[in-house]
Amino acid sequence: MILRDLIMSWQEGVAVTVVLLGLGAGAFLVAQRPSFWIAFGQRLGKAMLPLARRFATKRMLPEEEAAWREAERRGRPTTFHAAATLLP
Numbered sequence: 001m002i003l004r005d006l007i008m009s010w011q012e013g014v015a016v017t018v019v020l021l022g023l024g025a026g027a028f029l030v031a032q033r034p035s036f037w038i039a040f041g042q043r044l045g046k047a048m049l050p051l052a053r054r055f056a057t058k059r060m061l062p063e064e065e066a067a068w069r070e071a072e073r074r075g076r077p078t079t080f081h082a083a084a085t086l087l088p
Contacts, residue, residue, distance in 0.1 A: 008016070030037050060068065 059065075
């Protein structure tokens with residue numbers, strides 16, 4: 001491996017620095033008041049649970065499901081959205 005392949009450009013250096021500063025700031029905030037962040041996470045989880053449940057249990061339209069099964073039968077890759085109905 002060539003040494004110049006290991007050297008970052010200044011944009012990559014800035015990006016890595018910003019990410020590391022963000023992670024450090026997040027760790028500092030959690031360490032400063034962990035009970036707040038635990039409660040915040042619990043409230044956020046309770047608020048997002050119905051949305052996640054609706055997303056996970058949503059059924060396809062009958063036309064989409066028929067296209068999905070036809071694509072599986074033909075051995076073609078399939079998608080989870082309406083484009084599956086466009087398959088010939």
